[in-house]
Amino acid sequence: MAVADAGRISSPHDRWYNNPTVRSIAVQVTLVVAVVATVWWFANNTVTNLRERGIASGFDFLGKRAGFDMTTFLDTTSQSTYGYMLLAGLFDTIVVAILSIVIASVLGLIVGIARLSSNWLIRTIATVYVEFFRNIPPLIVILFWYLGVLATLPNIKDAIQLGPDFSLSNRGIFMPRPIFGPNFHIVVIAFAVSLIIAWAVRRWAYARRMATGKGFPVGWTALGIIVVLTGGVFIATGDPLTFEIPVKTRFNINGGWTVSPEFASLFIALGVYTASFIAEIVRSGIMAVSHGQTEAARALGLHGGLVLRLVVLPQALRVIIPPLASEYLNITKNTSLAVAVGFADLVAVGNNVLNPTGQSIEVVAIWMAFYLGLSVIISLAMNWFNARIALTER
Amino acid sequence: MQKLLVSIAIAATLGLGASAAYAGTLDDVKAKGFVQCGVNTGLPGFGNPDSTGKYTGFDVDYCRAVSAAVFGDPDKVKYTPLDGTERFPALQSGEVDLLVRNTTWTMSRDTTLGFTFAGVNYYDGEGFMVRKSLGVKTVKELAGATICVQGGTDTVTGLADYFKKNNLQYTPLVIDKLADVNSAYDAGRCDALTTDRSGLAANRLQMKNPDEHVVLDDIISQEPLGPVVRNNDVQWFQIVKWVSNALLDAEYLGVTQANVDEMKGSGDLAIQRLLGVGDNDFGKSIGLGKEWAYNVIKGVGNYGEVYDRNIGPNTPLGLQRGVNAQWNKGGIQYGIPIL
Numbered sequence: 001m002a003v004a005d006a007g008r009i010s011s012p013h014d015r016w017y018n019n020p021t022v023r024s025i026a027v028q029v030t031l032v033v034a035v036v037a038t039v040w041w042f043a044n045n046t047v048t049n050l051r052e053r054g055i056a057s058g059f060d061f062l063g064k065r066a067g068f069d070m071t072t073f074l075d076t077t078s079q080s081t082y083g084y085m086l087l088a089g090l091f092d093t094i095v096v097a098i099l100s101i102v103i104a105s106v107l108g109l110i111v112g113i114a115r116l117s118s119n120w121l122i123r124t125i126a127t128v129y130v131e132f133f134r135n136i137p138p139l140i141v142i143l144f145w146y147l148g149v150l151a152t153l154p155n156i157k158d159a160i161q162l163g164p165d166f167s168l169s170n171r172g173i174f175m176p177r178p179i180f181g182p183n184f185h186i187v188v189i190a191f192a193v194s195l196i197i198a199w200a201v202r203r204w205a206y207a208r209r210m211a212t213g214k215g216f217p218v219g220w221t222a223l224g225i226i227v228v229l230t231g232g233v234f235i236a237t238g239d240p241l242t243f244e245i246p247v248k249t250r251f252n253i254n255g256g257w258t259v260s261p262e263f264a265s266l267f268i269a270l271g272v273y274t275a276s277f278i279a280e281i282v283r284s285g286i287m288a289v290s291h292g293q294t295e296a297a298r299a300l301g302l303h304g305g306l307v308l309r310l311v312v313l314p315q316a317l318r319v320i321i322p323p324l325a326s327e328y329l330n331i332t333k334n335t336s337l338a339v340a341v342g343f344a345d346l347v348a349v350g351n352n353v354l355n356p357t358g359q360s361i362e363v364v365a366i367w368m369a370f371y372l373g374l375s376v377i378i379s380l381a382m383n384w385f386n387a388r389i390a391l392t393e394r
Numbered sequence: 395m396q397k398l399l400v401s402i403a404i405a406a407t408l409g410l411g412a413s414a415a416y417a418g419t420l421d422d423v424k425a426k427g428f429v430q431c432g433v434n435t436g437l438p439g440f441g442n443p444d445s446t447g448k449y450t451g452f453d454v455d456y457c458r459a460v461s462a463a464v465f466g467d468p469d470k471v472k473y474t475p476l477d478g479t480e481r482f483p484a485l486q487s488g489e490v491d492l493l494v495r496n497t498t499w500t501m502s503r504d505t506t507l508g509f510t511f512a513g514v515n516y517y518d519g520e521g522f523m524v525r526k527s528l529g530v531k532t533v534k535e536l537a538g539a540t541i542c543v544q545g546g547t548d549t550v551t552g553l554a555d556y557f558k559k560n561n562l563q564y565t566p567l568v569i570d571k572l573a574d575v576n577s578a579y580d581a582g583r584c585d586a587l588t589t590d591r592s593g594l595a596a597n598r599l600q601m602k603n604p605d606e607h608v609v610l611d612d613i614i615s616q617e618p619l620g621p622v623v624r625n626n627d628v629q630w631f632q633i634v635k636w637v638s639n640a641l642l643d644a645e646y647l648g649v650t651q652a653n654v655d656e657m658k659g660s661g662d663l664a665i666q667r668l669l670g671v672g673d674n675d676f677g678k679s680i681g682l683g684k685e686w687a688y689n690v691i692k693g694v695g696n697y698g699e700v701y702d703r704n705i706g707p708n709t710p711l712g713l714q715r716g717v718n719a720q721w722n723k724g725g726i727q728y729g730i731p732i733l
Contacts, residue, residue, distance in 0.1 A: 070568050351570060
């Protein structure tokens with residue numbers, strides 16, 4: 001209070017309620033009380049009404065047997081609990097989101113660079129791609145892939161053979177499933193060790209180039225180390241990997257790995273749709289780098305690819321990363337469009353939990369909490385990355 | 395999205411509503427001038443919009459019967475098409491006054507959702523449809539098959555129960571919207587389609603080539619379908635329950651849409667009570683006029699007429715009465731007497 005009043009001339013006519021500090025505290029307290037009271041009033045009314053209407057409430061249902069089957073990535077059966085079913089839905093959502101983010105980033109980067117190409121054909125194709133997918137709602141893009149492309153594939157009886165044991169039909173892509181033998185972990189360890197060696201080589205080569213200016217073929221050496229070491233251990237451990245081959249049965253192709261059309265359409269659609277936005281972000285990022293940088297790099301004798309990789313993209317990334325984060329958030333949230341094609345994501349599973357239990361308020365709360373959690377994780381990761389690549393002020 | 399909105403609406407109505415027991419559905423319906431009825435998004439014979447957007451069907455006629463009882467006019471109904479996962483939130487939130495949408499009466503729905511079932515308008519069972527070319531005759535042969543099923547229904551549970559009990563493997567494809575389930579099956583995405591047998595008869599007609607498909611004889615569950623209301627309004631529940639009974643009683647007593655005026659002069663005391671002849675005023679006890687049941691029969695006919703017109707042997711669905719015949723004709727439909 002002393003600080004707040006420091007500049008004021010004290011007057012006997014000042015009343016305590018005219019004191020700015022008292023006032024501001026009073027306003028804040030009133031606001032907090034009002035907010036808490038409103039929330040409490042809503043919650044209390046809801047609970048009372050639910051009880052009076054005989055509608056079940058609370059989260060006890062999460063531990064009960066679900067009693068329905070859905071095709072999910074995690075192993076679920078009708079014996080699983082509602083809670084586990086929702087986790088399986090969350091897992092499916094995360095898988096689709098991550099894969100879509102990867103494909104959208106790669107595709108978006110390529111298209112974004114292609115839009116600035118000096119080659120007319122490449123530039124035009126990239127522009128058409130961006131304008132096409134950017135202007136169609138994502139739901140339509142999903143339905144386009146699901147109904148327009150994947151559903152028109154031949155029936156399972158006349159599946160297209162892509163190779164031995166690989167087939168493509170309107171039930172999805174069927175392929176052999178790797179089965180890891182008891183010694184497979186040794187191969188994984190060998191792979192990790194080879195990665196560490198490759199990284200060490202890279203560090204050594206970098207230090208030597210800084211010191212002496214001599215180059216070293218890091219890429220090829222690293223590849224060689226990884227292939228020789230991992231491959232050698234793989235052979236030495238004696239066939240640690242076998243395959244489960246998909247087999248045609250009366251109705252289906254069973255066994256092996258299946259990529260369902262529901263998953264494929266969602267993943268491809270979100271990938272190509274969001275790539276069009278990412279392409280624009282990449283393009284604007286590159287254009288934000290002053291042309292002088294390119295000219296200076298050329299003057300130093302760097303060729304086109306190196307100019308892009310060493311000079312332009314690192315600077316462009318600082319412009320690209322913040323809007324890229326919101327595209328990643330969009331992908332994650334758009335996975336909820338899975339309900340349109342029957343992919344068992346968090347929302348689709350939630351719908352089926354919501355129905356037999358009737359606990360819509362709880363299920364909606366779980367949806368919100370899970371999506372909020374995912375979004376926060378993505379935001380934090382992108383903020384960390386952004387801070388890492390930010391221009392270091394000297 | 396719609397689901398989220400409905401859920402928010404539930405939260406809002408439950409959160410804002412004063413916590414006294416609510417009993418004014420009839421007054422609300424009278425004040426707004428129509429019954430808001432939740433029906434299927436498109437199941438021929440049960441609840442289906444025709445080419446002009448007008449809803450017709452067996453379930454739709456129950457909405458119309460309630461409208462006739464309340465207003466003396468069967469057409470004062472507004473319809474809300476609802477898919478499997480939307481229907482219960484819509485009724486809980488008060489978005490609809492009444493839900494007649496091939497909804498199976500189960501104990502959990504009756505006791506934990508805040509609902510009460512007002513009767514059984516169709517005794518059904520879960521069945522399967524397959525392509526004739528598969529040569530499948532029984533459900534047990536479907537081991538290893540991919541099966542399409544609509545999400546948010548108790549069909550999903552019936553399917554899981556049956557395959558678990560018989561220790562059979564299958565791949566479920568659970569889709570929310572009925573039309574999407576049908577088109578996935580029709581495109582060959584699934585080997586079989588499962589739902590209530592009455593629904594299968596209707597779905598078969600929506601296939602590109604209905605003759606290529608066959609409904610298996612096996613019935614794997616009991617599915618009593620009926621109208622549902624919220625459990626916080628006894629009067630409204632009584633209205634829907636007694637409209638259902640009046641439809642059955644009328645068929646039993648031989649009162650039809652065509653002869654209902656003539657039947658007013660009948661000497662049969664049961665018919666006089668049903669039609670509110672003389673000093674009989676059963677409508678009063680449920681807040682309706684003396685001629686409530688007369689209006690119902692005048693408006694939509696009796697149970698048998700409603701059945702035959704929408705789903706009976708002479709309609710495209712061609713469903714025999716079977717267990718849904720009157721109790722004295724070999725079925726189990728039994729109207730509670732108006733007495």
